[in-house]
Amino acid sequence: DVKVTQSSRYLVKRTGEKVFLECVQDMDHENMFWYRQDPGLGLRLIYFSYDVKMKEKGDIPEGYSVSREKKERFSLILESASTNQTSMYLCASSLKGGGLSHTDTQYFGPGTRLTVL
Amino acid sequence: AQKITQTQPGMFVQEKEAVTLDCTYDTSDPSYGLFWYKQPSSGEMIFLIYQGSYDQQNATEGRYSLNFQKARKSANLVISASQLGDSAMYFCAMREWGGSNYKLTFGKGTLLTVNP
Numbered sequence: 001d002v003k004v005t006q007s008s009r010y011l012v013k014r015t016g017e018k019v020f021l022e023c024v025q026d027m028d029h030e031n032m033f034w035y036r037q038d039p040g041l042g043l044r045l046i047y048f049s050y051d052v053k054m055k056e057k058g059d060i061p062e063g064y065s066v067s068r069e070k071k072e073r074f075s076l077i078l079e080s081a082s083t084n085q086t087s088m089y090l091c092a093s094s095l096k097g098g099g100l101s102h103t104d105t106q107y108f109g110p111g112t113r114l115t116v117l
Numbered sequence: 118a119q120k121i122t123q124t125q126p127g128m129f130v131q132e133k134e135a136v137t138l139d140c141t142y143d144t145s146d147p148s149y150g151l152f153w154y155k156q157p158s159s160g161e162m163i164f165l166i167y168q169g170s171y172d173q174q175n176a177t178e179g180r181y182s183l184n185f186q187k188a189r190k191s192a193n194l195v196i197s198a199s200q201l202g203d204s205a206m207y208f209c210a211m212r213e214w215g216g217s218n219y220k221l222t223f224g225k226g227t228l229l230t231v232n233p
Contacts, residue, residue: 094219106219108163
């Protein structure tokens with residue numbers, strides 16, 4: 001079974017703090033993703049990585065950065081947390097499938113509920 | 118325009134009955150995949166079922182089946198013999214193969230409540 005873990009289930013931080021959210025997958029997946037989920041807005045892609053040290057911006061990258069130094073680990077960084085970054089953050093991973101296949105399925109971690117005060 | 122539309126914010130079903138959750142999608146890419154995920158109150162997104170745009174048959178996984186109507190651009194999830202543990206948010210999502218980043222586009226979800 002695919003296992004995606006996230007460093008914290010719940011996190012409370014103060015405005016202006018630097019925040020690190022960690023994600024680890026154990027299935028040797030090439031692709032890793034960070035989404036945020038907000039009521040009424042659904043899931044939105046923040047950043048995506050398709051290989052070590054490679055990243056692409058998603059739909060809402062502003063205020064975030066990412067780091068992928070090892071294949072299994074993908075970190076989301078809030079350089080200076082703000083209250084509008086209070087949200088549920090979900091990490092996912094998938095194989096780097098080249099064709100149309102269920103192997104492209106993204107598998108998600110348990111999520112981190114971040115509150116910025 | 119929304120790429121994935123789930124028109125039912127909430128649905129109720131009696132235990133042991135079947136329920137259909139609606140999903141329509143919008144794409145001009147001939148190659149795409151459709152996914153359904155379940156999100157219980159604990160927060161984790163659980164993959165349920167996949168349908169490829171070229172698949173000839175509707176996908177099935179245990180009690181889950183996908184009613185795929187390509188011409189109508191709909192991919193409704195059917196849950197047979199509902200169980201109390203099926204109470205959760207359900208999300209429909211699409212991956213377009215012409216996209217560059219393997220991105221999934223999600224609908225806003227349907228909250229299913231199974232009544233005893």
